[in-house]
Amino acid sequence: EPEVTQTPSHQVTQMGQEVILRCVPISNHLYFYWYRQILGQKVEFLVSFYNNEISEKSEIFDDQFSVERPDGSNFTLKIRSTKLEDSAMYFCASSEALLTAMEGNQPQHFGDGTRLSIL
C-alpha cells in the first residue's frame, strides 16, 4: 500500500540553525500538509499546500517557517532559525483530490514523522 515517507526520522539541531524536513507524499495525492506534535500533546496543524501554494496556515506557522515542493515528489518544511520550542514530532500528510462535493475532504494519510530535537 502506498505511504507517505518522511526523512530523517530523527533530526538533532543546534538552536539558531536552519533545518529542512523532507516528505514524499503518496504519488497521486494533490493536497499536502504539515502538522507538529510537541511531546505528550495534541497534533497541531501548521500548513496546507495545494497547486504549488499555501492554502491555509495556522498561527504557529510564522515567518520562520516555509514550505516548498521543489520537484514532483518532495514536499519540504524549512525552519529558518530554530528555537528550543520547535522541538517536536513533525508529521507530513497528504490526501487525494476532491472528486465531487459529496466526496468531501479525503482522509489524510500521515508519514511516520520526524522527531526534531533542538539543543
Next chain:
Amino acid sequence: AQKVTQAQTEISVVEKEDVTLDCVYETRDTTYYLFWYKQPPSGELVFLIRRNSFDEQNEISGRYSWNFQKSTSSFNFTITASQVVDSAVYFCALSEAWPGDMRFGAGTRLTVKP
C-alpha cells in the same frame, strides 16, 4: 472556528471490556468532516474513519463502531471486547470544507490491561 474536545485524558480497561471514547466538536460550518486516528506507542498516526456532516449513519467495522450525533455535536468511538493491542492514544479530528486542514482533540490515552 473549529474545536474538538476529548474530555477523557486517560482510560484504563481490562481486556475484553467494551470502552467508549468521547468526542465533542464545535464548528460554524454546515459541511464538515470528522475523523478518528490511532497513535500507537510507536508514534505513527493511523487513519481509522472519516464521517461527513451530512451522513449521520453509524458505522461498525469489526470491533470498532462510531456513533455520530449532530444534535449533540458528538462523534463517539466504541471498541468492543478490547484487546491489549488497542492500547494507544486516540485522536478525534475535525476539518471544515476546503482546504481541509484538521484540528485535533487533545487525545485519549487508552490502556488495555491483560
